Structures are given as C-alpha cells and as structure tokens.
Amino acid sequence: MSKLQESLEQGKFTITGEVGPPKGVDLEHCMDKEVSYIKDRVVAINVTDNQSSVMRISSLSICTLLARQGLEPILQITARDRNRLAIQGDILGGYVLGIRNILALTGDHNSAGDHPESKPVFDLDSVSILTAMNSLKNGKDLAGQELEGVPGDIFCGAIVTPGADPIEMQLIKMERKIEEGAQFFQTQAIYDSKVFENFMDKASKYKVPVLCGIVIIKSAGMANYMNNFVPGVQVPDSMITPLKEASKEDRPKKSIELMVEFIKEVKPMCQGLHIMAMGWEKYVPELLDMCDL
C-alpha cells in the first residue's frame, strides 16, 4: 500500500505537493530546488504530464527519480498524448519502477500548448484511464487479456473542479470516476470557501477523500489571468485587492497570509490539501507552519 493511501485510510489530514518537469535535461531547478523545499512536508508529490500541453520531460521519468530517492510520487497521466496501449504500458512500467499512485486526467487540448499542430489522441479520457487502471489492478488489460503479475495495489486518483459551472455535470462525472475506481480526488484550485463548502456538501456522500487544491496567488495580475483563462477558477476580489495594495516586497507575505486564512476555513471540510506552488515552493514550509500542518 502506498504511503498516500495509508495516510488517507488512517484518516490523517494529508498534504500532497506538485512539481512540473523541465523542458530540457537540466534537473537542478526541479529536483534540487522545487522538490527539496517541499519533500519533508508532503506525503506525496504529483509530477505533471506535459502540463498545459507544453512538451517536457515525461512524468514517468521524474516519478522514477523521486521513487529512487525514497520519495513518494504521484504519476499524472493525461489522455492527450497516448493511446490505450501506451497508457496501460506506462501504468505497468511505472509500477515496476516503484510508482503506486496514479492520477488520471483528460488533459488540455493540444491547441493550448507549444505543439498546436500535433495530433490530439484522446483515445481514452479521465474516466476511461481509471477504467484501464482498475482493469489492470484486477489482472486484465482493457482487451480482457490476462496479465503475468498483477499490480493490485495501484492507488487511483482523479481530479474534480469544485467551482465548475454547471456543477451537476461535474458531480455526474465525479460519480462516474468513482464507479471506475477513483480512490482519491485532488481538486482544481479554489479560493472561495463558501463554494468549496457547497461542493463538499454534495460530494461528501461519495465517501472518497478529497484534497483541496491550493494554488498560491502570487499577484493581482496572476489572479486576473486565472479568472480570465483558467476555467472553473474564480479568485474573489477580497483576495485580489490586498495583493494589489501590498508593496512588491510585502506581496509574498500578504499572499501567504491570504492562503493561510483560506486553508483554515476549508480544513474541517476535506481530507487534505494538494498544494501546487508553481515556482513558490520555498514558501510552502512557512505556509504550512502558519496553518499548524
């Protein structure tokens, strides 16, 4: 059983982090900086899969390096770049390299990234990647063929967007993910504790752990960008205004304070946090200290 699964099953408030692999083979920033700042404060670390459709080192490789260091990776798999043969191969491949936690995502469309002329695959999607994982866990591939050696203890994750509109569609899809074997959820970034509370009121009946997604807002500009370009994410003015008013030197402090306030509000509602620091990994220990986590 993975440490992540163990932590959630024991009912501990569980914190995960996230790193994005570099474009190129210089690992210094990713491994020596981002990972080293957060590794002692999180149970497991997500590694993104060509996030925003921008080509980078594969998630599988960075996850393997993390596992070799004794850290616990969460392999993100999107449906955009590989068909069901490649995805199942990577699930099994990850397993023999020590990876137990896998998170299934549909993936952004190719047109949003740096290779817009590439072929969108989407043979599977966030739901059917879970179908594939669950099938492999039960000893068969998607075509029904028997496996030699069964990766029975893969821990299957999925994502959900608490701020999505229409929320009913989001909940139907969440339910579908659970039916296909999702054992934990990490959420898209959310900043409104009321919206999160309403979502959890509806989602808690599924009894599947939900880790609230935290993206630290670094500036008013970033908040505006997210409001305009990231679907399902709404940063309220009550967060934007203080950041706009703070001086450049004070901004990180203000920004951390705002996140601490939000985390304290949502902590009783969910089973943990998923912190996507996006370059601000160095502030994560301080943020968690201030939340007594």
Added chain:
Amino acid sequence: MVVNVPKPGKELIEMVSGYKSLFIVACGGCPVGCDSGGKPRIDELTEQLSKNGIEVEGSTEIDFLCNKALVGSKLIYHIEKLKKSQAVLVISCGIGVQATGNMIDIPVIPANDTLSSQGMQGLWPSSERCAGCGTCYLALTGGICPITMCSKSLINGMCGGQHDGKCEVENERDCGWNLIYIRLNELGKLENLKKLPRLRDYRKMDVPDKERTTTRWALEKAEIYSAPVLNSEKEEASNE
C-alpha cells in the same frame, strides 16, 4: 453518399426501451441507396417496434434530412402525431438525426450507424456533422453529437476546459458537452449520461469491405470501372 447501416437489433431495442410511442422519420437519400432506409425499412422497424410493445404513431420519408429547413417544413404536417409520440426514431446518417433533433422538442433516436466517409463530403448544409464513428450515441446525448461537437471527441462528459459554456480551444466555440447537458436537462434525461459507454471502439470507423460493395457507392464504381471488364470477359467467352 454517406454510408449508413442499420444499428444492431439488440442495441436499437435497448435505445427505444422505455418509450411507449414513437414517430419514424426516414431520409429519402443515402439510406435508400445503402439499403438501410426507404419504405421497406420503415415497415420492418414498425413491425419490430410493435413486437416490443411500442406503438408507431406515424412515419414519413423526407428528401433529404440533411436539409434542415426542409425537415422542419415537412414535419409540420405531422404535428398531431408528433405530439402523441414520446420520441422520434430517425432512419438516417448522423447528420439527419441531429438536424431532426434540432427541429423538435422530444428525443431523437438513430436507427442507423454512420460509417466513415473517409474523406470530403462535398455537402455542408448546416452545423450538424457526423464523423462516421460507427457507434451512433445520439439517443443518449439528446441528438447532439459528442464526437463532432466536442473538440476532444470525449464520450464520458465535459472536460475541465469548459468555461461559460465555451470550449478551451476557441473562445467563441460552444462546448459540445455543455450543449448536451442543457439539452438533456430540457428533455429531463440527464440520467442518460450514466448510460454512455466508457470506451470507444475505433475499429467501427473503418468501412468493412462488405459495406463498400453493397452500397450505391459501389454500384457507381461498378458502372464506371467494371463495365469494360465485363465486356472483355464476354469477348473472351465468345472467342472460346
């Protein structure tokens, strides 16, 4: 020519089960040429449906269902019978099913599966399109196609890229799954979303040789290319 073949009987019965009364709309174009439409198919389906306890309130054949304005103008004559029907069974390619769905406020059910045209169609009457996926999902998606209307052709529902009803690919482009959601909500059929298959079968996009040779497309080909062959065979026979 849009090649479309009758849906497997079992699948069709599953899709109509739950309805007590249906109206049948048949396209007078390609399905007739493919032997998957016309009067014989209407009769066959009427019989099949009544055997399964479903009443056929009426039927009509319209040339061509891809002409949406024509569909609307012809269906007006059947308004009374349509009012008595819970859904419309459409004998057509996916375009005709979508165009019909767009003209009425009850669910549409495809009687046929459309196979890939493997290239340019030549006709583009309106916004409804059919990718010829070989597994028509329109009965479950409110007559709106997830394969052509979703930029990722997803069948498990909306992705995280939907914003204000639009797609992440283009700001002006409608999110197909949002349209499906709205339509199913209006029809009171949101539970359909739970019935969709999880996985696609891409083999069905390939046109089997049997279908190629039993369609009008093949007949056209035979007339143009096979005639000299037949003549030369005759010549050979007479020479012997």
